[in-house]
Amino acid sequence: MSEKGILAVVSGFSGAGKGTLMKALLKRYEDRYALSISATTRQPREGEEHGREYFFQTEEAFKRMIEAGELIEHACYVGNYYGTPKQYVFDQMSAGKDVILEIEIQGALKVKERFPDTLLIFVTPPSAAELEARLRGRGTETEKVIQNRLRRAAEEAEYMDQYDYLLVNDDLDACVEEMHRLIQSQHQKTSENSGFIADMKNELKNYKN
Amino acid sequence: MSEKGILAVVSGFSGAGKGTLMKALLKRYEDRYALSISATTRQPREGEEHGREYFFQTEEAFKRMIEAGELIEHACYVGNYYGTPKQYVFDQMSAGKDVILEIEIQGALKVKERFPDTLLIFVTPPSAAELEARLRGRGTETEKVIQNRLRRAAEEAEYMDQYDYLLVNDDLDACVEEMHRLIQSQHQKTSENSGFIADMKNELKNYKN
Numbered sequence: 001m002s003e004k005g006i007l008a009v010v011s012g013f014s015g016a017g018k019g020t021l022m023k024a025l026l027k028r029y030e031d032r033y034a035l036s037i038s039a040t041t042r043q044p045r046e047g048e049e050h051g052r053e054y055f056f057q058t059e060e061a062f063k064r065m066i067e068a069g070e071l072i073e074h075a076c077y078v079g080n081y082y083g084t085p086k087q088y089v090f091d092q093m094s095a096g097k098d099v100i101l102e103i104e105i106q107g108a109l110k111v112k113e114r115f116p117d118t119l120l121i122f123v124t125p126p127s128a129a130e131l132e133a134r135l136r137g138r139g140t141e142t143e144k145v146i147q148n149r150l151r152r153a154a155e156e157a158e159y160m161d162q163y164d165y166l167l168v169n170d171d172l173d174a175c176v177e178e179m180h181r182l183i184q185s186q187h188q189k190t191s192e193n194s195g196f197i198a199d200m201k202n203e204l205k206n207y208k209n
Numbered sequence: 210m211s212e213k214g215i216l217a218v219v220s221g222f223s224g225a226g227k228g229t230l231m232k233a234l235l236k237r238y239e240d241r242y243a244l245s246i247s248a249t250t251r252q253p254r255e256g257e258e259h260g261r262e263y264f265f266q267t268e269e270a271f272k273r274m275i276e277a278g279e280l281i282e283h284a285c286y287v288g289n290y291y292g293t294p295k296q297y298v299f300d301q302m303s304a305g306k307d308v309i310l311e312i313e314i315q316g317a318l319k320v321k322e323r324f325p326d327t328l329l330i331f332v333t334p335p336s337a338a339e340l341e342a343r344l345r346g347r348g349t350e351t352e353k354v355i356q357n358r359l360r361r362a363a364e365e366a367e368y369m370d371q372y373d374y375l376l377v378n379d380d381l382d383a384c385v386e387e388m389h390r391l392i393q394s395q396h397q398k399t400s401e402n403s404g405f406i407a408d409m410k411n412e413l414k415n416y417k418n
Contacts, residue, residue: 128415153413157409162399166405190372190374207362
């Protein structure tokens with residue numbers, strides 16, 4: 001089927017286990033996927049590397065990327081810019097890799113608007129009670145941070161319907177397989193196989209007369 | 210995920226191996242699927258049973274079904290009516306079965322228009338040459354019949370783009386699994402999980418204040 005990579009955007013509540021899920025998926029199928037790397041103007045934290053966690057940019061360079069149309073989407077949080085460089089994503093897709101962007105909702109919807117074939121996946125725990133339990137279970141956050149995350153989740157839930165697919169992260173291993181199958185099934189979409197369809201129409205034309 | 214069944218419509222060229230594929234799918238996952246049974250006004254052939262191959266109806270009874278809105282779609286071929294009874298399909302879906310309609314293209318597009326959540330799958334051999342080889346390989350058809358089928362395939366190919374997914378039937382066993390995965394993945398669509406999403410929004414509301 002289609003040889004060009006799929007663009008998949010993954011969002012979900014903080015505490016849904018997205019990070020662990022993505023790591024497990026990329027480890028299990030490393031030849032199949034590429035994880036998009038965001039550009040940002042925020043300072044690198046300890047252990048973060050340019051080109052691995054982020055492409056670290058000055059605000060001036062970041063603004064030049066915006067103006068040159070080099071970002072698929074971008075947004076500003078707490079005074080720092082974040083964005084998805086187009087080149088890397090398109091290069092990986094051309095090379096046949098399925099590219100995953102792990103970005104928040106507003107960015108995800110912008111990508112879908114611009115590239116309607118994008119697969120939008122929303123990762124969620126099986127229930128709100130489970131989400132709260134996971135946030136508390138970490139044991140590292142203050143009550144205020146937990147309440148903030150739950151409030152944010154309540155706001156984010158309003159956008160769940162705008163995603164194409166839901167992925168309930170209950171059992172990590174099963175969830176990795178579900179995500180893999182979901183993304184791989186997109187290669188069978190007719191819109192991803194216009195070359196195959198054109199060839200078929202063309203070959204069959206000979207029988208028309 | 211969603212407990213209600215999926216409605217999947219399967220079409221494809223004569224010679225694509227749809228019949229064998231459906232039989233193998235239903236045999237392998239008999240608890241999961243129900244095959245829709247069409248109503249028809251044509252005479253039963255030897256070995257055909259009312260309620261198994263078709264619901265055999267008089268023309269009068271068939272027209273009453275049309276008028277009463279009891280058919281999802283219907284069409285007339287070579288003087289005989291064919292149609293899909295709504296009741297059976299909806300009953301099976303409510304019982305949690307994924308229902309498969311194996312119907313031709315015009316009917317498929319009508320179903321999609323009326324029920325946009327319907328999954329349209331087009332089954333095709335890997336190439337036109339392979340289609341021709343399979344039609345000839347049967348060894349039971351006259352040259353005229355083979356040419357007619359190829360001409361019809363050429364016309365049908367014009368509608369391939371209007372299907373959601375393509376299924377290339379190269380290896381039967383792999384194709385059965387692909388179809389199964391494709392239909393099962395639809396249970397994760399947000400549009401199939403409005404109940405889950407509503408519950409999640411509702412539970413999270415408590416954290417908003």
